[in-house]
Amino acid sequence: MKTEELILNMGPQHPSTHGVLRLELELEGEVVNKVTPHIGYLHRCFEKHAEAMTYPQVIPYTDRMDYLASMYNNFGYVIGVEKLLGIEVPERVQYIRVIMGELQRIASHLVALGTYGLDIGAFTPFLYLFRDREKILTLFEITCGARLLYNYMWVGGLSHDLHPDFVRLTREFIKYYRPNITELNNLLTFNKIFVERTANIGVLPAETAINYGISGPNLRASGVKFDLRRNDPYSIYDRFDFEIPVGEGMMGTVGDCWDRYYVRVLELEQSLRIIEQALDQLPEGDVQSAIPKRIKPPVGSVYTRVENPKGELGYFIISDGSVNPFRVKVRAPSFVNLSIINELSRGHLVADIVAILGSIDIVLGEIDR
Amino acid sequence: MFDALSELFGSPIIAAFVSAIVPLVFIVPFVIIAVYMERKVAGHMQDRLGPMRVGYHGILQTVADFFKLLQKEDITASSIDKRFFNVAPFLVFAGSYAVYAALPFTSSMLGSKIDIGLFFIVAASGLVVAGILMAGWSSNNKYSLYGALRSAAQIVSYEIPTIIVILSVVMFTRTLSLAEMSEMQTAYFWNWNIFGGAEWNLTKLLITPFMMIAFLIFYISSLAEVNRTPFDMPEAESELVAGYHTEYSGIKFSMFFLAEYANMFAVSAIAVAIFLGGYQSPFGYVGNLIGAEWLVQVEQLFWFISKGMFFVFVQMWLRWTLPRVRVDQLMTICWKYLIPYSFVNLIIIGIITLI
Amino acid sequence: MRQYFINTWEGIWTVLVGMRITFGHLFTPAVTIQYPDVKVPLPERVRNRLYVNIDDCIGCDQCSRACPVNCIEIETVKSLPTEDLGTTSNGKKKALWVTKFDIDIAKCCYCQLCVFPCPTDCIYMTDVYEFSEYDRNDLIYNFSTLKPEESAEKKANFEKLRLEKEAQKLAAAKAKEEADAKKAAEIKKEDSSKTE
Numbered sequence: 001m002k003t004e005e006l007i008l009n010m011g012p013q014h015p016s017t018h019g020v021l022r023l024e025l026e027l028e029g030e031v032v033n034k035v036t037p038h039i040g041y042l043h044r045c046f047e048k049h050a051e052a053m054t055y056p057q058v059i060p061y062t063d064r065m066d067y068l069a070s071m072y073n074n075f076g077y078v079i080g081v082e083k084l085l086g087i088e089v090p091e092r093v094q095y096i097r098v099i100m101g102e103l104q105r106i107a108s109h110l111v112a113l114g115t116y117g118l119d120i121g122a123f124t125p126f127l128y129l130f131r132d133r134e135k136i137l138t139l140f141e142i143t144c145g146a147r148l149l150y151n152y153m154w155v156g157g158l159s160h161d162l163h164p165d166f167v168r169l170t171r172e173f174i175k176y177y178r179p180n181i182t183e184l185n186n187l188l189t190f191n192k193i194f195v196e197r198t199a200n201i202g203v204l205p206a207e208t209a210i211n212y213g214i215s216g217p218n219l220r221a222s223g224v225k226f227d228l229r230r231n232d233p234y235s236i237y238d239r240f241d242f243e244i245p246v247g248e249g250m251m252g253t254v255g256d257c258w259d260r261y262y263v264r265v266l267e268l269e270q271s272l273r274i275i276e277q278a279l280d281q282l283p284e285g286d287v288q289s290a291i292p293k294r295i296k297p298p299v300g301s302v303y304t305r306v307e308n309p310k311g312e313l314g315y316f317i318i319s320d321g322s323v324n325p326f327r328v329k330v331r332a333p334s335f336v337n338l339s340i341i342n343e344l345s346r347g348h349l350v351a352d353i354v355a356i357l358g359s360i361d362i363v364l365g366e367i368d369r
Numbered sequence: 370m371f372d373a374l375s376e377l378f379g380s381p382i383i384a385a386f387v388s389a390i391v392p393l394v395f396i397v398p399f400v401i402i403a404v405y406m407e408r409k410v411a412g413h414m415q416d417r418l419g420p421m422r423v424g425y426h427g428i429l430q431t432v433a434d435f436f437k438l439l440q441k442e443d444i445t446a447s448s449i450d451k452r453f454f455n456v457a458p459f460l461v462f463a464g465s466y467a468v469y470a471a472l473p474f475t476s477s478m479l480g481s482k483i484d485i486g487l488f489f490i491v492a493a494s495g496l497v498v499a500g501i502l503m504a505g506w507s508s509n510n511k512y513s514l515y516g517a518l519r520s521a522a523q524i525v526s527y528e529i530p531t532i533i534v535i536l537s538v539v540m541f542t543r544t545l546s547l548a549e550m551s552e553m554q555t556a557y558f559w560n561w562n563i564f565g566g567a568e569w570n571l572t573k574l575l576i577t578p579f580m581m582i583a584f585l586i587f588y589i590s591s592l593a594e595v596n597r598t599p600f601d602m603p604e605a606e607s608e609l610v611a612g613y614h615t616e617y618s619g620i621k622f623s624m625f626f627l628a629e630y631a632n633m634f635a636v637s638a639i640a641v642a643i644f645l646g647g648y649q650s651p652f653g654y655v656g657n658l659i660g661a662e663w664l665v666q667v668e669q670l671f672w673f674i675s676k677g678m679f680f681v682f683v684q685m686w687l688r689w690t691l692p693r694v695r696v697d698q699l700m701t702i703c704w705k706y707l708i709p710y711s712f713v714n715l716i717i718i719g720i721i722t723l724i
Numbered sequence: 725m726r727q728y729f730i731n732t733w734e735g736i737w738t739v740l741v742g743m744r745i746t747f748g749h750l751f752t753p754a755v756t757i758q759y760p761d762v763k764v765p766l767p768e769r770v771r772n773r774l775y776v777n778i779d780d781c782i783g784c785d786q787c788s789r790a791c792p793v794n795c796i797e798i799e800t801v802k803s804l805p806t807e808d809l810g811t812t813s814n815g816k817k818k819a820l821w822v823t824k825f826d827i828d829i830a831k832c833c834y835c836q837l838c839v840f841p842c843p844t845d846c847i848y849m850t851d852v853y854e855f856s857e858y859d860r861n862d863l864i865y866n867f868s869t870l871k872p873e874e875s876a877e878k879k880a881n882f883e884k885l886r887l888e889k890e891a892q893k894l895a896a897a898k899a900k901e902e903a904d905a906k907k908a909a910e911i912k913k914e915d916s917s918k919t920e
Contacts, residue, residue, distance in 0.1 A: 008511050015610060030515070030696065057792035060835035121598060121693025124746055127415040131755050145771035145849065151835040159836065160769060187690070187745045192735040193599055194692045350515070351608050351695045414746045418754045585736075690742040706732060 005033060012041050016119045016354045019364030030349045035342045042368040050328040055081055055155060055295040063149040066366040068111050071104035072308045074153035079234055080304035080315040081155045084297040092285035093157050094236045099278045102271040107136045108309035109264045112361040116261055117188050119358035120197050125188040132180055135173050156290040167279055174272050181268055189265060198261060199252030202344040202356035213336045216311025218360055221247035221263045222255035228307035240277050242270045257359040296323050310334050310361060330369060334362040392469035400630040403681060404431045410685045441619035453507035457500050458624035464496030465632040472638050473548040475648050475669035486547040487535055490639060498524045505613040516612025519602045519696050526700060527593040530707040534587040537715040538562060538643050541722050551647025558651035563644040576721045579714055584644045586711050591636035598688040602696050637680035648673035771834050772853040774827050776867040780812040780846035783820035787838035787847050795831035796838060799824035801882045812844045823875035825867040830860055
């Protein structure tokens with residue numbers, strides 16, 4: 001009997017492809033033989049646009065790459081331009097940037113965890129996590145006026161100083177939020193059905209992960225203790241005491257979907273710790289004093305990388321001495337992480353594709369740019 | 370009820386029609402209330418409010434939705450198999466509607482007082498599989514096909530533990546008629562089957578835990594039979610978009626919807642009838658106390674529906690708590706866990722019944 | 725075999741734990757609000773619709789240049805020396821008629837980059853966030869208070885002035901040329917008389 005593989009197009013309009021991603025699945029029954037991701041539905045020419053913009057004008061565009069972690073996108077870009085300019089930013093700015101970055105990491109992980117629950121079929125944790133994320137967004141809103149696309153970190157400073165209530169509200173948030181991690185664990189993380197769905201699925205061995213250039217929580221879930229905040233400290237991350245959670249294969253094999261999920265849960269707590277320390281040490285000062293009137297870096301190029309919630313976010317900026325950057329190239333973590341999908345999903349079922357795709361936590365705005 | 374009606378109308382055919390319509394009078398308002406309840410339960414469990422706009426606390430929301438579905442365009446894709454596509458939703462609904470024929474709402478209000486009520490229910494609910502398969506295949510959509518095939522496999526598999534559990538109860542009560550079974554569990558709640566029936570002796574004590582296990586197995590497998598979370602593989606929103614009813618819209622879609630909710634109540638009602646005393650009140654009747662015969666019937670209706678609604682609520686509760694199992698795990702749960710447990714349970718209950 | 729019973733137990737137990745949590749939430753007050761009836765108070769720094777206080781605008785075009793999406797269009801005309809446009813609220817003297825100040829709010833990305841460079845703080849973000857329209861053209865906000873005929877007049881005035889000035893300049897140049905020619909002629913005369 002002649003049999004044929006079934007080609008199933010998953011997306012670009014599908015409830016669980018996390019945006020406009022199209023996956024071409026080659027199926028044998030329900031077993032997946034090959035996955036081909038097709039990207040580009042959200043391409044907005046960020047890199048080309050950046051060449052026509054002045055340096056500060058690029059910042060709102062970086063917001064729109066990984067729209068769940070806009071603060072961190074700003075962070076990487078401004079660090080790069082500051083390096084190019086060779087300016088030092090005030091202490092207070094550094095601390096505020098770290099606080100904002102870590103709050104953003106929590107917010108981004110909350111979306112990742114919530115939508116992952118949604119992919120597996122649990123609707124309720126998603127809304128509990130979004131409820132908490134709203135609180136973080138409110139903290140951002142009182143500080144810079146925006147909830148999603150902040151344009152908050154500027155070259156050499158910040159657009160606004162902290163709101164007078166910010167420190168108090170953030171401490172309140174931390175106090176409020178800590179018990180909710182336990183609740184999430186009871187409701188979803190250790191639920192038997194959830195564990196069965198994710199443990200031993202899409203196992204990513206450390207070596208493969210490194211070969212593919214995977215970074216961020218996905219790499220750490222495979223047991224590699226690599227975090228740019230520790231291994232290549234930028235800003236003032238070397239001053240804080242925090243742990244780097246790695247996957248231990250508690251429920252199955254090291255590097256399976258459950259580990260990738262659980263590393264993010266553990267990182268929530270570590271981010272809370274960093275924020276607490278930063279709030280304690282927060283110095284007084286002006287946040288706009290170092291902002292140059294006209295940003296015109298000398299001829300040269302720079303590559304900066306930061307630990308975005310999704311992984312290593314790198315900016316390669318070339319300056320030709322004018323007010324516009326000659327080239328801004330982004331190393332997008334989601335883009336690199338997505339490349340593993342075929343490797344991970346071979347031999348799994350259709351339902352597992354959703355679990356695997358959710359566990360590598362992609363944002364299409366960053367993949368397509 | 371049928372006898373009384375044929376006396377009233379003087380013709381068994383008219384009586385049959387009327388008694389066939391009675392469940393519909395129940396199902397449509399029930400579905401409207403249940404959908405509203407589902408949304409409210411979901412909302413409050415998720416720290417939201419649910420529908421709030423139409424009427425007081427959104428009480429008319431589902432009525433509005435119902436009318437919206439009625440007037441929606443009936444979209445049929447060009448490459449579908451029209452005949453099957455059009456028949457499927459009604460077949461699915463007929464399958465779940467047929468179950469109501471044997472449900473004893475009160476001691477006198479039941480569609481047909483057949484002696485093999487349970488057998489009929491098990492057989493009639495199999496019709497749903499045919500409808501779902503038809504819907505999936507005729508839609509000419511890969512997602513629908515996957516949903517339909519999963520569903521067929523799932524419902525057929527989960528009928529086995531259901532039947533084994535029913536068998537163990539039948540062994541204990543020695544009747545297949547739901548009305549008779551409910552009648553046996555009369556008076557107080559400790560006479561229910563889940564607590565070992567009406568007779569006071571050693572077997573009652575011995576059998577109670579196993580009856581509870583039987584109830585649990587029955588409830589789990591009935592969840593799978595009506596495709597509710599955590600076993601909603603055929604619909605599996607995050608994988609298969611909407612499963613077998615992806616291509617349906619308007620009134621045909623609402624038939625599937627109606628069937629799903631009708632089924633939800635049907636399986637809860639069966640669980641209630643065979644384990645939890647059916648229409649019997651747990652604390653005796655006020656009607657008997659004051660000597661009003663008609664009040665007993667009303668009370669029985671109230672208890673039957675409220676017990677059924679409670680288990681419908683538990684289904685909703687589970688839906689908004691649990692993730693979804695994968696298709697192979699679904700089979701694992703059925704074949705490796707529920708069936709062995711129910712077999713062992715069957716043997717134990719058999720032995721206890723003998724002594 | 726042991727694992728089998730552990731799995732069964734874990735399956736039932738974790739489901740019950742989850743059910744307890746969701747049941748608890750059934751009775752906690754909702755965190756959502758009924759949006760159009762109830763609204764969240766917005767913080768003071770909130771960034772929503774742009775507003776331009778045109779009385780304070782000096783037409784310096786800095787906001788338009790700062791905008792990364794080019795949603796601000798400004799056209800200005802120089803005022804006549806005889807006209808007095810007054811001063812802005814922070815004491816800057818206005819010298820330009822702002823004949824066109826259009827913001828295409830549909831293009832705006834709410835980045836607030838236009839607000840900071842403004843020397844008179846006349847462009848700022850308000851807390852109005854409900855401004856959807858049926859027609860996209862209605863989202864182009866015209867902030868210039870000058871009527872079209874007025875701006876035409878201003879333009880004409882300026883053009884007249886420019887022409888006048890040009891004419892003056894031309895006349896001056898001509899006069900100068902003539903004077904030069906005269907001078908040259910005189911010098912030439914002198915020269916020729918000298919050589920004679």
